[in-house]
Amino acid sequence: MSRQLNVFGEPLAVCSVLPMTGFYRSGCCDTGPEDLGSHTVCTQVSAEFLAFSRQRGNDLSTPVPAFGFPGLKPGDRWCLCAARWQEACAAGVAPRVVLAATHQRALEVVELAALKPYALDLD
Secondary structure: OOOEEEEEOOOOOOOOOOOOOOOOOOOOOOOOOOOOEEEEEEEEHHHHHHHHHOOOOOOOOEEEHHHEEEOOOOOOOOEEHHHHEEEEEEHOOOEOOOHOOOOOHHHHHHOHHHHHHHOOOOO
């Protein structure tokens, strides 16, 4: 896999290892050709976002032990599909983001200017 960079063109930071996240379950929002959903936005999920995602058919809060998925709770960090983040933003329930851990490929779907107001890691 080639060097993975964040939205600032810097090395991609870790998003979360508890719970372990990322398309490749590496803890990072790294991506590759297999990641058709572009799981590239590092988010800190909220109760509102989790309810929204469940309503959209992607229940992220219910554990699935067979896949080693503990279920997410508010405050957990998770690599989210860029299109789902954009959809949640339009609905007014976008989770906060960690830009240093958000892959630059997310910018193919959502503009940096849209992400910045939700950033946890900007001064």
